[in-house]
Amino acid sequence: MSQSKQSVGAPLLEITNLKKHYPIYGGIFRRQIGSVKAVDNLTLTLQQGETVGLVGESGCGKSTAGRTILRLTDPTEGSIRFEGQDVTSIRGEKLRQLRQNMQMVFQDPFASLNPKMMVGHIVSEPIRNYNRIQEKALTEETMQLLERVGLPAEAYYKYPHEFSGGQRQRIGIARSLALKPKLIVADEPVSALDVSVQSQVLNLLQDLQDDFKLTYLFIAHDLSVVKHISNRIGVMYLGSLVEIAATDSMYRSPLHPYTQALISAIPVPDPLKRKERIVLQGDVPSPANPPTGCAFHPRCVHATAICREVRPQLHQAAPGHQVACHLYTT
Amino acid sequence: MLPVHPQRSTSPWRLAFAEFRKNKLAITSVIFLFFVTALCILAPWLTSWDPVKINIRFINKGPSAEHWLGTDKGGRDIVARLLYGGRTTLWICFSISLIVTSLGTLVGSIAGYFGGRVDSWLMRFTDLVLIFPFLVFVIVLKAIFPDTGISIFIIVVSILGWGGTARLVRSKILAEKENEYVLAAVSIGCKPSIIIMKHLLPNVITTIIVQAILIVAGMITVETGLSYLGFGVPANIPSWGNMMSDAISPEVIKNQWWVWLPSGILITATILAINFLGEGMKDAFNTKK
Ligand SMILES: Nc1ncnc2c1ncn2[C@@H]1O[C@H](COP(=O)(O)OP(=O)(O)OP(=O)(O)O)[C@@H](O)[C@H]1O
Ligand code: SF4
Ligand SMILES: [Mg+2]
Numbered sequence: 246m247s248q249s250k251q252s253v254g255a256p257l258l259e260i261t262n263l264k265k266h267y268p269i270y271g272g273i274f275r276r277q278i279g280s281v282k283a284v285d286n287l288t289l290t291l292q293q294g295e296t297v298g299l300v301g302e303s304g305c306g307k308s309t310a311g312r313t314i315l316r317l318t319d320p321t322e323g324s325i326r327f328e329g330q331d332v333t334s335i336r337g338e339k340l341r342q343l344r345q346n347m348q349m350v351f352q353d354p355f356a357s358l359n360p361k362m363m364v365g366h367i368v369s370e371p372i373r374n375y376n377r378i379q380e381k382a383l384t385e386e387t388m389q390l391l392e393r394v395g396l397p398a399e400a401y402y403k404y405p406h407e408f409s410g411g412q413r414q415r416i417g418i419a420r421s422l423a424l425k426p427k428l429i430v431a432d433e434p435v436s437a438l439d440v441s442v443q444s445q446v447l448n449l450l451q452d453l454q455d456d457f458k459l460t461y462l463f464i465a466h467d468l469s470v471v472k473h474i475s476n477r478i479g480v481m482y483l484g485s486l487v488e489i490a491a492t493d494s495m496y497r498s499p500l501h502p503y504t505q506a507l508i509s510a511i512p513v514p515d516p517l518k519r520k521e522r523i524v525l526q527g528d529v530p531s532p533a534n535p536p537t538g539c540a541f542h543p544r545c546v547h548a549t550a551i552c553r554e555v556r557p558q559l560h561q562a563a564p565g566h567q568v569a570c571h572l573y574t575t
Numbered sequence: 576m577l578p579v580h581p582q583r584s585t586s587p588w589r590l591a592f593a594e595f596r597k598n599k600l601a602i603t604s605v606i607f608l609f610f611v612t613a614l615c616i617l618a619p620w621l622t623s624w625d626p627v628k629i630n631i632r633f634i635n636k637g638p639s640a641e642h643w644l645g646t647d648k649g650g651r652d653i654v655a656r657l658l659y660g661g662r663t664t665l666w667i668c669f670s671i672s673l674i675v676t677s678l679g680t681l682v683g684s685i686a687g688y689f690g691g692r693v694d695s696w697l698m699r700f701t702d703l704v705l706i707f708p709f710l711v712f713v714i715v716l717k718a719i720f721p722d723t724g725i726s727i728f729i730i731v732v733s734i735l736g737w738g739g740t741a742r743l744v745r746s747k748i749l750a751e752k753e754n755e756y757v758l759a760a761v762s763i764g765c766k767p768s769i770i771i772m773k774h775l776l777p778n779v780i781t782t783i784i785v786q787a788i789l790i791v792a793g794m795i796t797v798e799t800g801l802s803y804l805g806f807g808v809p810a811n812i813p814s815w816g817n818m819m820s821d822a823i824s825p826e827v828i829k830n831q832w833w834v835w836l837p838s839g840i841l842i843t844a845t846i847l848a849i850n851f852l853g854e855g856m857k858d859a860f861n862t863k864k
Contacts, residue, residue: 317758344764357755361587361777371763404586420763 255329257428257460258291258314263323265306265313269533281533283309285484287323288559291428296454296461298471298492300507301481302529307464308352310481311430314462315347316340327428345375348421350431354413354438358405364391364416365401371423387423393456394419395449411442418449422457430462435470447474469511472496477565480504483532483540486559490566500568502545539571547572591781594859601855604848611845615661624652626659626813638833645833647821653833656813657841663814667729668794674733676787679740684771686741687748698745705738710801717806725808732797740786747779781860785853792849799842815842 264287266280283306291297301307313320316332324333332343348371351357358367369387372378378386388398394415405413414434421429431450435443451474454461465471471478472492479489480503488501499505506523527544530536539557542548551571559569595601614621624642630650638645644653686697713731717723751757752775760770776783795815801807802816803823810817815838822828822835 312758315762317762341764341766344762347762349759349762351755351759353755357759359756359760359774359778362774363586370760370765374764374769406587407585417759420759424763 255326256290257293257328258289258462259324259326259329260287260289260314261324261326263287263289263310263313263325264321265309265318266321279533281531282484282535283532284313285532285535287481287485289479289486289489291460291462293427294454294458294460295476296463296474297489298468298475298478299462299464299481300468300471300478301466303466304529304532305481306484306532307466307481308432311349311432311462311464315349315430316343317349345424346426347428347430348424348426350414350417350421350429350434352433352437354410354417355405357417358413360405362404363401364403364405364408367405367416368401368419368423371420375424390419390423391416393453394422395445409442410438411446414438414446415449418446418453422453425457426459428460428462430464432464433466434463436466443470450474468507480507483530483535485540486567486569487541488566488568488570489559490563490568494563494566498563498566500562500566500573501541501570502547502572503541539569591859591862594862595855598855598858600851601859604851604855607844607848608852611661611841611848612665615658615665618655618658618662622652622655622658624655626651626655627811635831635834637831644837645831647818647834648827653818653837656818657815657838660813660815660818660838661841663725663808663812664795664798664816667725667798667808667814668791670729671733671736671794672787672790674729675737675790676740676783678733678737680744680776680783682737683741683744684748684776687745688752688767688771688775690749694745698742701738701741704735705742707735709735713801714804714806722809725812728807732794736790740783740790743786744779744783747782748775751775751778781856785857785860788849788853788856792846792853795842795846795849 263284264282265284266282268277269279269281270276271278285306287306287310289297289299299307299310309318312318314325316325316335320333324331326332327343327346332340335343358364362370365384365387368390369383372383372386384401388401391400392398396412396415396419400408400412400416405416408416414437418434434450435446438446447470450461450463453459461474463471463474468478475492477489478492478495479486480495480501481487482503488495488499488504490500495504496508499508503525506525509521509523525544530540530543536543536553537556538554539545539548539552542552545552549571555571557569557571557574559567560574562568562573618626628651630646633642633646633650635648636642636646636650642652642654644657646652647656682697682701686694686701709732712735713728716727716731720727748771757770757774760774765774798807798814799816799819802814803820805820807816808814810820818838819835819842822839827834
């Protein structure tokens with residue numbers, strides 16, 4: 246099924262200096278007067294079978310990053326390599342074939358399912374799009390998929406509006422599994438769900454990872470959600486990564502002042518272990534007009550002159566621990 | 576064949592239908608329209624009078640046992656002319672609505688889905704069609720070629736009439752494609768034609784249907800109006816508009832009510848019923864549970 250030749254040892258996904266800028270038009274002549282830098286210089290590598298959590302505040306470009314990586318929107322700059330193959334600018338049928346290997350679980354369990362389609366057809370559609378398969382076999386396979394994600398086989402004949410948010414998210418997960426992809430980008434798959442349902446869906450995703458040998462890029466706006474599911478965590482701020490490290494290293498010794506603030510904001514049940522919470526000053530700047538130098542400097546207590554002028558690059562601060570901050574460049 | 580028995584599932588269409596059934600005015604309208612349409616279609620079997628042939632012995636006679644609604648200036652049975660005329664008028668209006676809706680949906684959905692340059696070119700073309708003075712065009716065409724028949728009329732009005740539907744469909748598709756299920760469709764490998772037909776159109780079809788229904792009503796007005804003025808259906812073919820044009824003289828209006836009153840009532844009632852049906856469908860589709 247896979248079209249790509251896997252070169253030995255290549256990571257599953259390699260994103261280099263990825264940018265996605267949305268033009269802003271204005272004035273009487275509707276000329277371009279600027280751009281929203283939704284993703285700005287994102288560099289990230291995913292190894293086969295791992296889960297990378299991508300965390301950041303609302304509007305920092307997580308969804309845009311996920312969509313650009315899956316080629317659902319065209320990147321402005323940078324490169325995307327999948328299994329060693331450059332897929333940054335492939336299009337047409339070649340791109341359509343590539344999609345079999347990479348799928349997405351969407352943020353909104355209501356908007357992401359076509360309300361006029363029967364659930365069975367929603368889940369079987371990916372298979373129908375690529376394979377000529379007998380109707381009966383397709384129905385059976387679809388029902389198995391539904392059962393695998395914890396829904397009854399009869400769900401096949403129902404419509405999305407007959408299900409709860411958590412069940413709908415399961416339907417979306419079944420759809421993303423139908424083609425047996427290698428990579429799944431899960432875009433805040435549980436943030437719209439009740440807290441009681443969140444862990445069930447997270448557990449399901451974790452079970453499926455083992456069964457289907459999946460690699461996850463797991464997007465969340467909250468560090469606590471990705472803690473248990475991720476091998477590594479990347480923290481995004483205004484379109485680019487400010488820190489990336491193995492999960493325990495990130496929790497034990499967060500380096501970037503922004504990450505430190507995020508971690509201090511996680512509620513800790515044990516009052517003795519509670520650290521002082523770092524409250525961030527100010528608002529997230531607009532990605533249309535990001536601050537010069539380090540994008541975080543207006544809110545950073547450690548900011549110095551160099552922070553306002555030079556943009557810090559992501560660099561190795563400890564083994565497997567990268568950070569983009571001038572505090573660690575000596 | 577299927578491993579599990581399909582339950583009676585509440586599809587969104589079924590829900591809308593249940594909602595529609597509660598609307599008495601709309602249901603009455605449907606029944607009325609059904610009867611009018613059926614009577615018109617079955618005209619040859621329902622009346623033995625010829626709607627076209629001049630009968631000098633019966634000119635301008637009032638209602639009688641033989642001619643229930645009397646005869647017109649050609650001695651032709653009014654009932655027969657109403658039924659045969661309805662055939663012509665309804666056929667014209669349904670055809671125009673069908674063609675206009677198909678063209679408008681095609682152009683509007685392509686422009687809305689692809690956006691960008693495709694959209695701006697298609698919409699420029701649509702604007703051109705929209706600003707085209709179609710009444711003037713039809714009248715001039717008729718003045719130059721007085722013999723133009725019904726098919727030409729249908730084609731001309733359709734080709735000049737799809738602009739509004741195209742704009743409507745485009746704006747609906749533009750809004751609908753922002754939903755994540757469209758992005759999902761791209762990511763599971765649907766081709767653009769499938770995304771438009773299987774995902775987008777079913778979610779905007781209700782608006783399109785309502786619009787198509789309202790176009791039928793609008794076209795009845797156009798047909799009667801143009802025929803009344805002598806620029807529509809050729810005078811020798813019975814149509815509701817041509818019947819109205821018989822009432823052009825004050826003499827007829829004053830003394831021969833049966834020539835214009837029944838057709839007037841029938842046309843008005845039909846247009847009203849179509850509008851009630853359209854409104855009822857709009858309401859039914861828009862109720863969210
Ligand atoms: N199609 C678009 N056109 C213009 N700007 C866009 C578009 N999509 C996203 N943006 C902008 O890009 C920035 C990043 O948006 P994105 O949806 O990727 O954020 P996010 O991190 O996923 O946020 P959230 O947690 O709210 O989902 C935002 O400022 C948003 O307004
Ligand atoms: S580079 Fe400077 S402003 Fe940016 S996070 Fe580090 S210390 Fe703060
Ligand atoms: Mg998002």
